[in-house]
Amino acid sequence: MLPKIHRLTKEEDFKRVINKGRSFFIKEFGIKILPTGSAQPTRIGIIVPKKITRTIVRRNRVKRQVRNIFLGLIDNLASGFDLIFFARADFLKLEFVEMNQKISDVLKKMRLLKLL
Template sequence: MEKIYRLAKREDFNKVYRYGKSMANHQFVLYYLPQPKLEQFRLGVSVSKKVGNAVVRNRLRRMMKEIIRLKKENMTPHYDYILLARKPVTEMDYAEMEKSIWHVIRKASLLKRNDVIKK
């Protein structure tokens, strides 16, 4: 994920957690906060220690970022997003994870074009 699309600072994460809205399914939680001054969206990814060891968490984090990166044109701009992984994600393969991530984003009505991503 390019630098302009990254949400990295602790204060930015805290702002999204505190003032943003959230949407969830069994595998992921999506927090989102409008940022009208931004030209694009910014994404932060978080995987708790409860999910697994460092190897597992880093692998999940990379997969989550790659899923968003490949279809970033479908994300609504002018938002900060935080995507949290829950424990059931560890048993999913890439395709199931992709489907679940886009499900939670669609559920939050944050897709730019609904016709691009199929169920």
């Protein structure tokens, strides 16, 4: 579970990031990011739409996997951003190790992750 200070929870925060944030999408997932202008820790929101899997069990499993990946990366994330992760249908086909690698690669390209 992500610590509360790292969670994006309010609907208005989600809408603000979706409307004003910059995007980076690949075949398996997308990330929207918006600088907060403060030194607050980066907050993360996760969206897994019904369109990619109808069962709540599968959607929650994907959310748990993504949260676990971000939990491992949280110490190396740059501060001062709100980030939303959007899963796509091809994301369900990936193994956990592949998910972790792809998310890390995208965050490095966006210069949000310190090089390990």
